[in-house]
Structures are given as C-alpha cells and as structure tokens.
Amino acid sequence: MLAQALGLPEERIDKRLNKLEIGETIKTSELLDLIEKGVFVNDFYYMYNSHSGRYNSVVLAKAIQLVDSHLFSFNEILKARLAFNIYEMNVSSNDKRNFELILRTIKFCDCRISVLKLERCLHHYRLNNSRILHLCEYFDLLLICYRDNNNIELSSKKIIDLADPKSIDQQMMDELNTNYLRDERNWFLQENFSKQKIIENSVWPAKIAHQYQTNIASMRKAQLQRQLSASISSLKQSRAGSACSSRSHLLSSSLRQSRPISYCSFTSVTPMITRSSTCCSAQSNRTVISENETKPNETILDDAKTDETKSNEIQLDETKANETKLNETSNRLQQLQSESAFLTIKYALYREDYMNELLPDGYSKPIIISKPIERQLKKSKSLVHWSRRATTHNTLV
The missing domain is CATH 1.10.287 (Helix Hairpins)
Incomplete structure (x- = not known):
C-alpha cells in the first residue's frame, strides 16, 4: 500500500527482501535500518520520477515514519505525492509564481497555512533556480498546516462576515495570519521569561x-x-x-x-x-576752673x-x-x-x-574614572629672543 501511494515498484522490494532471506513480516526499525544502509538504492534508481535511488529511498523512509506515528494515512500520502508531482511539472524560475503554486497544492491536500508562516519556512529551505522543494520537505510543510478533514459540521457552524468585501479565502487567510502572529508573539515572550536560548527566532x-x-x-x-x-x-x-x-x-x-x-x-x-564729658564739665561748676586746670593730664x-x-x-x-x-x-x-x-x-x-x-552583550566598559586626568602645564617662553649670530659672537669673544 505504501509503495503504491509513493509510486514505487512492489515487485523489486519483494525480490530484494527475498534475497536477504527475510520473511513475510518485518519490523519498521529493521526496515529503516536496511534503507539507511542503501539496500534499495539500485532498485529505486531512475524510476518514473527521474530521481536517483538515494532520493527515493529517503522518501520511503520518511513515509514509513509518518505512517508508523499515525500522522498520515495511505490516502493522504497519495494526495501529497500527486500534489507534489503537479508542483514539479509546473515549477519555474519565478519565485512569486512558485509560491502561489505551493499554496494551491497545499489546498489540494485539504490543508491551509498562513502566508507568513509559509514564507518563513521557505526562507529556511533557501530555494533558488537550481534547487526546488524536496518531497520530504513537502511532507514537513503539510505537518505544520491546518487540516480541514472535510468536517462539514464545523464549517457550517463557523461565522463568516458577509459585509466584508473580501473573499472567503482571503478572510480565512487573514485569520490564519493573525493567529500565527499571536502564537509567535506568545512563544517569544515565554522564551524570554524562561531565559532560555531561542532556537528559531x-x-x-x-x-x-x-x-x-x-x-x-x-x-x-x-x-x-x-x-x-x-x-x-x-x-x-x-x-x-x-x-x-x-x-x-x-x-x-x-x-x-x-x-x-x-x-x-x-x-x-x-x-x-x-559731648557728655564737655557738657558735664561746662554745667557742673564754672567757678571750679582752677581745679580742672590742675588736673588736665588725668x-x-x-x-x-x-x-x-x-x-x-x-x-x-x-x-x-x-x-x-x-x-x-x-x-x-x-x-x-x-x-x-x-x-x-x-x-x-x-x-x-x-x-x-x-x-x-556588547557593553562592559566602566564609566566612573577612578584616577583624575593630570594636565601638563605649558612652560613659559622667554620674552627676549637671542639670535644665533649674537650667541656665537659672544662665545668667540
């Protein structure tokens, strides 16, 4: 079932397992070890998708992990593979067109994602003209998307603003953007309060x-x-x-x-x-002039x-x-x-x-200067300027 969903030949896988003398049942851990060792590289070399055997073996290992952890079913993997084939056939050198193409393929898989979130993820992948998206990376994009799952009851109970001139898809996209920014802001504040290193800021x-x-x-x-x-x-x-x-x-x-x-x-x-001395001497006795004259020195x-x-x-x-x-x-x-x-x-x-x-992080200089700055006093120049000829003449004389 998984090989059919990925478009890989089941007969080659059975032949390779029979050569290794493995029975009808095998554990997922053992199968992943065989894929990691490169057992199926020659069997998956240049299939219908014109990719190498290493590429197809890595895709098979990723699909086994998703199915084993109950994150995807076989039908969802089939839809994802068909959507990715559409992306591979229509990819071009225009980045804006490729971005819209990825959004449409995600919508084809009954998933929705915020535009800002998708821009950040694609920025980390560093796509360019010589490198396009990998199928394993496409699986990772679908994991962080919101899945509709064809829930008609939930969609019928959802409130839609009919007075808004925007389309329903645009309204849903705006809501996803606001939710993404709110989640990122809360996560940023939690990381700051816990004082831990931010892995992906x-x-x-x-x-x-x-x-x-x-x-x-x-x-x-x-x-x-x-x-x-x-x-x-x-x-x-x-x-x-x-x-x-x-x-x-x-x-x-x-x-x-x-x-x-x-x-x-x-x-x-x-x-x-x-004044008091003169008044007293004048008004006391004018007759006693002789006594005052005898004692002037006292x-x-x-x-x-x-x-x-x-x-x-x-x-x-x-x-x-x-x-x-x-x-x-x-x-x-x-x-x-x-x-x-x-x-x-x-x-x-x-x-x-x-x-x-x-x-x-970058400031460690102390501001308070412990020692005062000493100023150098200028030496006063002599006012009289002696010429060199005069000094030599005096010395000779």
Missing part, C-alpha cells in the same frame, strides 16, 4: 520588542539629563543658603554685611563720650584708655564675625562637594544601567 516580535526597549531607554535618558541639568544649576546658584550669581556679587554682599558692624559702633560711641589719660578698650572690643567682634563666616562657607563648600560627588556617581550608575539595557 521570529523576525516580527523580536523587532517590536527591541523598538519598545529603545524607546523606554531614550525616555529614561532624557529624564536623567533634565534632572542632572536642574541639579547642576541649583548647585551653582546655592551659597550658604542664599542664592548668588557671580563672584563680584559675593564680595559686595560680604561688604554690605560688614559695614553696619564696623562703622555704626565706632561713630555711635566716640562722639557721645566727648582726664586725657582716662579718655585714651576708654578709646583703646572700645577699639579692642570692636576688633574682637570683627574677628568673631569673620570666623563665623569662614566656618559657614567651609561647611557649605563641603556640603556642595558631597552633593556634587553623589550626583555624579548617581548619574554614572543610571547611565551604566541604560547602556546595559541598550547593549546587553
């Missing part, structure tokens, strides 16, 4: 996933750049809790803060002391002592204020340096994560 889901990852990475990069620019501007404008724009503004603000302390105390203390010494003590107090106040300002500025500088170091490290880590997401 599809083109469309991988492309969509890569585009989605690049978009997310670019959005994160833009957000990080905005945050970094905002932090840099805030660090530049911050100075001990008060904002400033330039170095001159800093100097002017420090002078404005120091003026009331230095001048107001000096001007407010010394004139009041002289009053002058007292005034000098009071002036010295007050000037010392003013200097102490100024030194204390300067020390507090220096402490505040040093603390603020340390705080700003720590914040800037933290922000640079944070930005470097974010950038490293972004590069790892964008290039998971």
Whole structure:
C-alpha cells in the first residue's frame, strides 16, 4: 500500500527482501535500518520520477515514519505525492509564481497555512533556480498546516462576515495570519521569561520588542539629563543658603554685611563720650576752673584708655564675625562637594544601567574614572629672543 501511494515498484522490494532471506513480516526499525544502509538504492534508481535511488529511498523512509506515528494515512500520502508531482511539472524560475503554486497544492491536500508562516519556512529551505522543494520537505510543510478533514459540521457552524468585501479565502487567510502572529508573539515572550536560548527566532516580535526597549531607554535618558541639568544649576546658584550669581556679587554682599558692624559702633560711641564729658564739665561748676586746670593730664589719660578698650572690643567682634563666616562657607563648600560627588556617581550608575539595557552583550566598559586626568602645564617662553649670530659672537669673544 505504501509503495503504491509513493509510486514505487512492489515487485523489486519483494525480490530484494527475498534475497536477504527475510520473511513475510518485518519490523519498521529493521526496515529503516536496511534503507539507511542503501539496500534499495539500485532498485529505486531512475524510476518514473527521474530521481536517483538515494532520493527515493529517503522518501520511503520518511513515509514509513509518518505512517508508523499515525500522522498520515495511505490516502493522504497519495494526495501529497500527486500534489507534489503537479508542483514539479509546473515549477519555474519565478519565485512569486512558485509560491502561489505551493499554496494551491497545499489546498489540494485539504490543508491551509498562513502566508507568513509559509514564507518563513521557505526562507529556511533557501530555494533558488537550481534547487526546488524536496518531497520530504513537502511532507514537513503539510505537518505544520491546518487540516480541514472535510468536517462539514464545523464549517457550517463557523461565522463568516458577509459585509466584508473580501473573499472567503482571503478572510480565512487573514485569520490564519493573525493567529500565527499571536502564537509567535506568545512563544517569544515565554522564551524570554524562561531565559532560555531561542532556537528559531521570529523576525516580527523580536523587532517590536527591541523598538519598545529603545524607546523606554531614550525616555529614561532624557529624564536623567533634565534632572542632572536642574541639579547642576541649583548647585551653582546655592551659597550658604542664599542664592548668588557671580563672584563680584559675593564680595559686595560680604561688604554690605560688614559695614553696619564696623562703622555704626565706632561713630555711635566716640562722639557721645566727648559731648557728655564737655557738657558735664561746662554745667557742673564754672567757678571750679582752677581745679580742672590742675588736673588736665588725668582726664586725657582716662579718655585714651576708654578709646583703646572700645577699639579692642570692636576688633574682637570683627574677628568673631569673620570666623563665623569662614566656618559657614567651609561647611557649605563641603556640603556642595558631597552633593556634587553623589550626583555624579548617581548619574554614572543610571547611565551604566541604560547602556546595559541598550547593549546587553556588547557593553562592559566602566564609566566612573577612578584616577583624575593630570594636565601638563605649558612652560613659559622667554620674552627676549637671542639670535644665533649674537650667541656665537659672544662665545668667540
């Protein structure tokens, strides 16, 4: 039955088995071993299909495996062989025409397949003008197809959109394409979650996933750049809790803060002391002029002592204020340096994560530079240029 379905001569097979002293029954494993050893190569050489004995023996082994595993029946193998003969007789150098011919032969075998799925399979076979489809490969194509099996009940219950201007065949083909893309996308995601190596990766889901990852990475990069620019501007404008724009503004603000302390105390203390002393000396007793004239040196010494003590107090106040300002500025500088170091490290880590997401296999460079780059100072040239003639003359003299 199988030889008749494939168009192979049964008499030659029987003669070869009788020569090998094999009885009426034989196991499939033993028969496959004989075919693999090349026992039937000379018997199947240049049959009606003008193929070699090796080709026909490989087709016979494939058909035995399909029948033994209950994937095909004898009638289905006969239909497949007739459809493949039609393909062989009408094959041409036009790829589009050959593709449509394969679709028609598959439909002749009561099977349906998505166009995208068939394109991918034929791309793996790498057909060209010098190589056409093999019958074993045609069997593999039929295995991945949807079989109708002439189920009239299922086809009668199926809903068809009559308002759609497309034909019924085109509607079924679109449905097969959508199902194929959905299955491939789910399979792609399952392979990613299980973290296993993809054996046969599809083109469309991988492309969509890569585009989605690049978009997310670019959005994160833009957000990080905005945050970094905002932090840099805030660090530049911050100075001990008060904002400033330039170095001159800093100097002017420090002078404005120091003026009331230095001048107001000096001007407010010394004139009041002289006026009080003169008023007291004028209003107390004008008659006691002789006593004041006898002791002028004592009053002058007292005034000098009071002036010295007050000037010392003013200097102490100024030194204390300067020390507090220096402490505040040093603390603020340390705080700003720590914040800037933290922000640079944070930005470097974010950038490293972004590069790892964008290039998971090809990125291994560290971003943080451990050692600072040393700049070489330029040597100052001498302003006086001595000519060569003058130097030689001096040396000779």
